[in-house]
Every structure is written in C-alpha cells, then in structure tokens.
Amino acid sequence: MTVLNRRTLIKIGGAAAALPLLGGAAFAQVDKVKAAFVLIGTPDDNGWNFGHDTGRKFMLDKLGADKVETTVVTNVAEGPDSERVFRELAQQGHHIIFATSFGYGDYVHKVAKQFPDVKFEWATGNATGPNVSIYNAKFHEGRAVVGTIAGLMTKTNTIAYIGSFPIPEVRMGINAYAIAARKVNPAVKVKVVYVDSWFDPAKEADAARALIDQGVDVITQHTDGPAALQVAEERGIVGGFGQGADMSAFAPKSHLTSIIDVWGPHYVEAVQAVLDGTWKEGASWPGIAAGEVVIGPYNEKIPAEVVAKAEEVKNAIAAGTLHPFAGPINDNAGAERVAAGDVIDDGEFWAVDWYAEGVEA
The missing domain is CATH 3.40.50.2300 (Response regulator)
Structure with missing residues (x-):
C-alpha cells in the first residue's frame, strides 16, 4: 500500500x-x-x-x-x-x-x-x-432508527442535528431523523446547525455547546468525527449518535449507538470486476437490508423497550415493510409534501429541498 x-x-x-x-x-x-x-x-x-x-x-x-x-x-x-x-x-x-x-x-x-x-x-x-x-449507502435508513431512539429518550423534546453542508444527502438524513422521532413523540422539535465542513472538530464542538445551551439533550451529526459526542459527554446530556463508525470509545456514557458504514463488500465487488474485465457504469445504493448500513451496539443505559422499538424499525426497514419517507409528510411550513399511501422514491430524494415538520433549520 x-x-x-x-x-x-x-x-x-x-x-x-x-x-x-x-x-x-x-x-x-x-x-x-x-x-x-x-x-x-x-x-x-x-x-x-x-x-x-x-x-x-x-x-x-x-x-x-x-x-x-x-x-x-x-x-x-x-x-x-x-x-x-x-x-x-x-x-x-x-x-x-x-x-x-x-x-x-x-x-x-x-x-x-x-x-x-x-x-x-x-x-x-x-x-x-x-x-x-x-x-452510496442509505444513511437515512439508519437515521430513522436513531431518530426513534432520540424521540423516546429526550427529556426536553428538543433534539438536534449538526450538518456539514445543506446538500440533498444531508437534508435526507435530517428529515428521516425528524420524521422518525416525531412518530414516537409528536412534541419533538429538531434544531439544525450547519458547520460548513465535513470535519472541523472545533466548529462541531462549538455547535454542540450552543445547541445544548438552547435545551437540546440528544444530538446526532452528519460530520466525520466524535467532537459533538465528546461535548455531550462533558455536559451530561442524554446523549448522541456516532456517524460512519462506532464512536463509543470517545463518549462511553453519552454514545447511544452509531450508524456504521460497511464499504468493504462494495470495494471487493468493484475491484474484482476490474480484474475480470466486467466493470461497467452503474449506481449502487444499498442500505440496512444489504448490510451496508449497520446499527452499532446499543448503550446499556437505553431502556429495553426503547431498544425493542429501534430494532422493530430497523427490521421493518430491512424487510421492506417500513419506508422512512412514507406519507403523509408535511414540511415545516405546514404544506403536505407526501400524501398518505405515497413514498418519496429513490429517484425523488435528490430533489428534496425542504425540511420535514418539526425541523428548525
């Protein structure tokens, strides 16, 4: 190498x-x-x-x-x-x-x-x-699982999402997180802050502190490091979620679980195709069902009934019986965006430029 x-x-x-x-x-x-x-x-x-x-x-x-x-x-x-x-x-x-x-x-x-x-x-x-x-990986499926946990565990009904940039992939995660949280707790609101970087520990930490000062007690992030989790640990809030890998070592009390990206099988397949001369133009977007998006171990402080609900959501997504963006869905201005019985399909995700009900962005 x-x-x-x-x-x-x-x-x-x-x-x-x-x-x-x-x-x-x-x-x-x-x-x-x-x-x-x-x-x-x-x-x-x-x-x-x-x-x-x-x-x-x-x-x-x-x-x-x-x-x-x-x-x-x-x-x-x-x-x-x-x-x-x-x-x-x-x-x-x-x-x-x-x-x-x-x-x-x-x-x-x-x-x-x-x-x-x-x-x-x-x-x-x-x-x-x-x-x-x-x-790509269907990170938003993992956001539906951790959003469920956040909605059930928050004590202030104010949770947060630290985003990198306001691009479709990040908005997708914010909306999935908010929709899932509000399904189990309609009183939840989600505060969103962008740090304009994929990895800036100082900005991420500052954002986490500011959000906690505003009453947030559960934080997730779409940035690359554990800074927000470390602030959660310092401040003693309910907790937060790792992104991309298991981050429990950085905040053993506050790390509730992680969305883990498993890229290895894709890299094996792509390189093997080059070896075989079969590589071709295409698109790959697996999620929980394929094992590319994995929910990490649950912190022992999460109540058993909350773990059971998170597992129910995860397993239903894997089975295809639950879609994170199944209607009815309203945006945060009150307009209906997805009708009952409809879903935002894979091709429509990338045109979403709105936030779901309950999101303050």
Whole structure:
C-alpha cells in the first residue's frame, strides 16, 4: 500500500506521464489492479474516512496482495486541487480511482473524460458516465432508527442535528431523523446547525455547546468525527449518535449507538470486476437490508423497550415493510409534501429541498 498526502502527490505528479491512458479495450481484464482512494480527511477521523479505509483494508484481505495494490491520498479538499490529484493518479497507471466525497464530482467527471481507460467511482455521487460509477449507502435508513431512539429518550423534546453542508444527502438524513422521532413523540422539535465542513472538530464542538445551551439533550451529526459526542459527554446530556463508525470509545456514557458504514463488500465487488474485465457504469445504493448500513451496539443505559422499538424499525426497514419517507409528510411550513399511501422514491430524494415538520433549520 502507498499512502500519500495531497502535497506529496503534487510533488511527484510531475514525474508521471503527461498524456492520458488511451487505446486498447476500455475494460479489459487485468492480472493485478492498482486502486486509488482519495479521502477528504484522514483515516484517524474515527468516522467517514475511517470507514472507507476500513473498507479498503477489507478488500485487500479478501483479494490478496497478488491481485490488488492500493494508494491512499489524504486531506484532498473538495475543489480544483482535487482535479490535479485525480489526473495524477490516472497518469500513474491506476486502474480504478475511488473518490470518496460528494464535492469531488465535477472534477471526477472532467478527468474521467481525459482518461477513458481508467474507472472512477464517486461516493455519494449523483451522475454517472461511461467510465464513472456512483455508490452510496442509505444513511437515512439508519437515521430513522436513531431518530426513534432520540424521540423516546429526550427529556426536553428538543433534539438536534449538526450538518456539514445543506446538500440533498444531508437534508435526507435530517428529515428521516425528524420524521422518525416525531412518530414516537409528536412534541419533538429538531434544531439544525450547519458547520460548513465535513470535519472541523472545533466548529462541531462549538455547535454542540450552543445547541445544548438552547435545551437540546440528544444530538446526532452528519460530520466525520466524535467532537459533538465528546461535548455531550462533558455536559451530561442524554446523549448522541456516532456517524460512519462506532464512536463509543470517545463518549462511553453519552454514545447511544452509531450508524456504521460497511464499504468493504462494495470495494471487493468493484475491484474484482476490474480484474475480470466486467466493470461497467452503474449506481449502487444499498442500505440496512444489504448490510451496508449497520446499527452499532446499543448503550446499556437505553431502556429495553426503547431498544425493542429501534430494532422493530430497523427490521421493518430491512424487510421492506417500513419506508422512512412514507406519507403523509408535511414540511415545516405546514404544506403536505407526501400524501398518505405515497413514498418519496429513490429517484425523488435528490430533489428534496425542504425540511420535514418539526425541523428548525
């Protein structure tokens, strides 16, 4: 495995070939795959990047060093600099490049057109191309489970969601969390704060403190680290939820459970397809039923009846008998958005630009 940070990659990039990899069969079999992983942070964030790196290691263990070698580039910001990183990885002969953050999309597609023999996979993306696939996890299904716990355990009826950016994926999680909480406790309101970053522990901690000062006693977050949980532990509120990985070690009293992303099987499948010459443009979006979204161990302080209700929601989602966005659903201005008997289907999620009833954003 090669691990590079952004600056190191830029320094060595000038030695790479200056021309795109052209010619030959676009998706031929290969004997050994060079796979690159581009991370917005570092694997020690104990959340999003940790989850993807854990998936990479799982893939290496399953396929073996004789079949795949990997490069990891860390701390790549969502901006023009990422384009340079993707281009240099392609020039260095990588067969497949995994872009693990939403904001990489424009640059992935631009570079993919220049390197038609290189496969790109864009995590949480919303557009494919001839050599670009997208993959995601139905995090909102996990939000329905933890929202159920929050609605049943809050003492103040004021819970919170710390978001990164107001993009569809994050709004989806906020709405699923709020709808599930209000199903079991109609008095709940959900305060939302955005920190304009995927990983900024200081901002996340400040947001958590401000929310607790406003009466919030349960917090979840769509950011990459455990800072909000650590504040919850310090302040002694009911608790919060980990994101992307089990974060219980950082707040053993306040960590109620985590939504754990299991990326390893997808990485095995994608790299095996490159080996076999069967990789093709597509979209992958599994959830709880497929085991890509997992609810971690429950804190022993959660009452048995609350655990039972959370498990009921989780199992119903897995069985397909419960949809987190089944109507009727009103928005926070009182307008009906989903009629009784209807659901927001997979294709409609990405156009949702409103918040569910009870959300203060």
